[in-house]
Amino acid sequence: MRLAAAPLLALLSLASARFVFDDPFQGKIVPRGLPVVDGEGEVGTLSSWRWSDCGLPSDAITIESISVSPDPPEPGKNLTVTVEATANEVVEEGAYADVTVKLGLIKLLQKRFDVCEEARNANASVQCPVQPGQYTVVQTVELPEEIPKAKFVVNIRGYTVDEDDLACLDLVVDFVTTPA
Template sequence: MRPSAYLSVLVLGLASLVAAKPFDGQVPLQSDGTVHTTDGWDYEICSGPEATVQIESIEVSPDPPKPGQDLTVKVKGTALGVIEDGAYADVVVKLGLIKLLQKQFDICEEARNANASVQCPVEQGTYTVQQTVALPKEIPKAKFTINVDGFTKDDEELLCLKLHVNFMKNPFPRLW
């Protein structure tokens, strides 16, 4: 498995969130920070109220994600401050207690590489972003944890997000 495949979708989605066209309408912020979506994945927003990016929702399709299929991630959120070149995300992917990947991503560079319609600097506003990537079919049946800690160019909190993805679930349970 290329452990960065799912991670790339998330980082591109988050990078695009800070470099996307504004979403029309008001977006309510999370009240408790924890979101249970399906048995296959969930996420927890660990950002404080002072974080520059406030995530309202994350949707994936298919839900839950399936190895060997395209995965589309849709992120809605609000930029409470200007996001400039130099913003970055520290990302850690774990399988249980084993750290598979630890990498720092330049958020504005990722947005440029994804050909996002708006580039850094990004002004305050509410945004929605959608990004699609092909998941490798070789993803092992395991539970993965992805921790994302984002920071502004001045090292202030941009966002904090914890994702749990369970590829152990069998979409076709045995009937006998």
């Protein structure tokens, strides 16, 4: 099983990637299509994935948006991730990300990835050095069919070659609530 698919997608985001997630549902994941009432009586639906920025305004990368197709992600299908972001400064060779993937309290993966190398290996449209400016990165990966029906939490902490903050993302993908 390729458990690294989610962090690799997140690393693609880091190659050109910040977003402030306003979660009125306070972190609860609700199966797609079920109505949800927030604290102010508003009714809406929530997909089975979300992401939040844990960085600072001074980070090298600012994520404007992340979208996925299909939404929500489905095991055994291709997943296309589109990231719109702004590089606030040059991102050079040597930038890296520490990625942790958890299933509940259990760490499934804790690994350091070279951001520029991962972008090269994925043939991403944005390559190092990344110059300041706005970028859109679209990447498709095949999700393994064997992904367990579980909620995965992915924490990504990115750093520049000078050890300054690059980006900070937290992702949650809940395969329990996705279609069979």
